[in-house]
Amino acid sequence: MGSKFVLRATFFLFLVALFIKAKAADIDIKKFGAKADGKTDDSQAINSAWKEACTSATPSTVVIAKGNYMVGPVKFQGPCKAPVSLRVEGTLQAPAEPEKLKSQDGWVIFQNIDALSVSGGGTFDGQGSIAWSKNDCAKTGKCNSLPISLRLTGLTNAHIQDITSTNSKLFHMNILNCKNVTLQHVTINAPGESLNTDGIHIGRSTNINITGAEIQTGDDCVSIGDGSQQINIEKVTCGPGHGISIGSLGRYHDEQPVRGVTVRNCTIKNTSNGVRVKTWPASPNGVASDLHFEDIIMENVTTSPVLIDQEYCPNGQCQAKMPSRVKISNVSFKNIRGTSADPVAVKLACSKGIPCQNVEISDINLTCNGKNGTCTSVCSNVNPTVTGKVIPPACSAKTS
Numbered sequence: 093m094g095s096k097f098v099l100r101a102t103f104f105l106f107l108v109a110l111f112i113k114a115k116a117a118d119i120d121i122k123k124f125g126a127k128a129d130g131k132t133d134d135s136q137a138i139n140s141a142w143k144e145a146c147t148s149a150t151p152s153t154v155v156i157a158k159g160n161y162m163v164g165p166v167k168f169q170g171p172c173k174a175p176v177s178l179r180v181e182g183t184l185q186a187p188a189e190p191e192k193l194k195s196q197d198g199w200v201i202f203q204n205i206d207a208l209s210v211s212g213g214g215t216f217d218g219q220g221s222i223a224w225s226k227n228d229c230a231k232t233g234k235c236n237s238l239p240i241s242l243r244l245t246g247l248t249n250a251h252i253q254d255i256t257s258t259n260s261k262l263f264h265m266n267i268l269n270c271k272n273v274t275l276q277h278v279t280i281n282a283p284g285e286s287l288n289t290d291g292i293h294i295g296r297s298t299n300i301n302i303t304g305a306e307i308q309t310g311d312d313c314v315s316i317g318d319g320s321q322q323i324n325i326e327k328v329t330c331g332p333g334h335g336i337s338i339g340s341l342g343r344y345h346d347e348q349p350v351r352g353v354t355v356r357n358c359t360i361k362n363t364s365n366g367v368r369v370k371t372w373p374a375s376p377n378g379v380a381s382d383l384h385f386e387d388i389i390m391e392n393v394t395t396s397p398v399l400i401d402q403e404y405c406p407n408g409q410c411q412a413k414m415p416s417r418v419k420i421s422n423v424s425f426k427n428i429r430g431t432s433a434d435p436v437a438v439k440l441a442c443s444k445g446i447p448c449q450n451v452e453i454s455d456i457n458l459t460c461n462g463k464n465g466t467c468t469s470v471c472s473n474v475n476p477t478v479t480g481k482v483i484p485p486a487c488s489a490k491t492s
């Protein structure tokens with residue numbers, strides 16, 4: 093009897109200890125003086141809380157509770173001694189004036205951290221409207237003068253879920269030099285007219301999984317740059333925006349291959365583009381292979397919803413006559429259905445220098461708005477394999 097009581101009491105104390113330990117690991121930024129009044133700069137409080145969490149030998153959680161926090165540039169810098177979580181329940185607001193972030197290429201930066209987790213249902217508000225009116229990137233061709241809202245650089249084994257990025261000044265998120273990162277149920281929004289507000293850009297990263305994102309923005313919903321490998325994009329809803337793109341590739345020297353991209357079970361609605369692979373003419377040699385697009389619904393997509401464009405040359409900033417030397421191979425477009433506002437629903441414009449190889453088209457059903465519902469396909473420098481029922485009928489091979 094007595095020993096049973098002792099056992100129970102010990103177990104109870106053990107539970108209490110566990111609970112206290114879990115509690116102790118929560119680090120609220122208010123403890124470091126965050127005001128959450130939407131006016132006072134709370135960056136210092138976040139930095140201090142992060143420092144405590146990152147130097148802790150046991151796992152800990154930085155908590156940003158409900159409220160509005162005005163913050164300048166913030167850097168969550170690793171490596172940390174143990175896994176750190178960030179629970180954002182409130183809203184972080186960037187200064188509206190781009191000058192206040194001038195020295196930085198990002199607003200909120202996560203760098204060199206292993207096993208980071210971010211969650212909490214909160215919002216990162218880039219307050220971009222002033223910045224959009226100052227964006228002269230189309231004129232100057234220099235598009236990096238505004239800060240990206242969320243930079244994920246050098247992360248391994250990160251899990252980001254249930255957060256929102258709104259009204260970024262430039263890209264919402266840039267994932268660079270990362271390995272094994274999952275973004276689950278992320279919400280992204282900015283007006284369709286906001287310039288260069290790409291949703292999620294991925295570059296030089298391996299094993300990135302984006303699942304369940306809702307993206308409404310003024311540029312590509314997801315764009316995949318050079319050096320991306322094993323990228324999985326699924327259950328993403330995109331629109332307004334410019335669709336889901338691989339590229340552009342071939343603009344710069346020393347670009348690394350893109351290999352292994354799957355875009356599956358996505359809806360692309362009321363966008364300027366659907367799914368596309370774009371490379372610049374007159375490019376250095378490059379590689380894009382194993383690119384798979386399947387189970388995709390298109391609604392009212394303005395320009396060819398299925399597109400390979402190896403003559404990508406926005407604002408005439410290229411030598412359009414020279415072929416792209418990015419080799420595209422092992423590509424499939426499967427089970428893609430819906431509507432196109434462009435009578436050319438499927439356009440495969442491959443390079444006359446290096447034709448596309450092993451392209452498969454299967455089970456396509458795209459109808460065109462306007463006209464009488466019929467669409468066409470055009471191809472150059474590619475001889476696609478066609479299986480299943482393909483509407484509009486696939487182009488016949490043509491070499492220019």
Ligand SMILES: *[C@@H]1O[C@H](CO)[C@@H](O)[C@H](O)[C@H]1NC(C)=O
Nearest residue numbers: 207248249250251272273274
């Ligand atoms: C990837 O990261 C997750 C944490 O987000 C971790 O649970 C998983 O084990 C990692 N996978 C590999 C292969 O390292």
Ligand SMILES: *[C@@H]1O[C@H](CO)[C@@H](O)[C@H](O)[C@H]1NC(C)=O
Nearest residue numbers: 283284285332333361362363
């Ligand atoms: C489609 O997008 C345009 C431009 O972003 C917008 O004006 C229009 O209301 C949208 N239509 C629908 C049905 O969402």
Ligand SMILES: *[C@@H]1O[C@H](CO)[C@@H](O)[C@H](O)[C@H]1NC(C)=O
Nearest residue numbers: 274275276300301302303324
């Ligand atoms: C992507 O992440 C989701 C949610 O964690 C998971 O269900 C899915 O299996 C992952 N996919 C890949 C290819 O890792």
Ligand SMILES: *[C@@H]1O[C@H](CO)[C@@H](O)[C@H](O)[C@H]1NC(C)=O
Nearest residue numbers: 327356357358359387388389
């Ligand atoms: C995505 O998958 C779910 C579950 O299988 C299905 O209900 C939905 O229609 C799919 N959406 C698309 C765009 O394929």
Ligand SMILES: *[C@@H]1O[C@H](CO)[C@@H](O)[C@H](O)[C@H]1NC(C)=O
Nearest residue numbers: 362363364391392393394433
């Ligand atoms: C189709 O998209 C165009 C341009 O984005 C927009 O003006 C129009 O309202 C959309 N139509 C439908 C039916 O959504």
Ligand SMILES: *[C@@H]1O[C@H](CO)[C@@H](O)[C@H](O)[C@H]1NC(C)=O
Nearest residue numbers: 351379380381382421422450
């Ligand atoms: C394309 O796929 C085939 C098998 O389906 C494979 O042998 C080949 O290596 C792949 N090519 C590239 C460039 O990945």
Ligand SMILES: *[C@@H]1O[C@H](CO)[C@@H](O)[C@H](O)[C@H]1NC(C)=O
Nearest residue numbers: 429430456457458459481483
């Ligand atoms: C193609 O889509 C149209 C419009 O949604 C539909 O009426 C038609 O039955 C579909 N055709 C096939 C073969 O699935």
Ligand SMILES: *[C@@H]1O[C@H](CO)[C@@H](O)[C@H](O)[C@H]1NC(C)=O
Nearest residue numbers: 435460462463464465466467
């Ligand atoms: C309407 O569809 C028919 C085939 O069904 C085609 O021959 C004709 O050119 C189309 N007209 C227009 C204006 O697209």
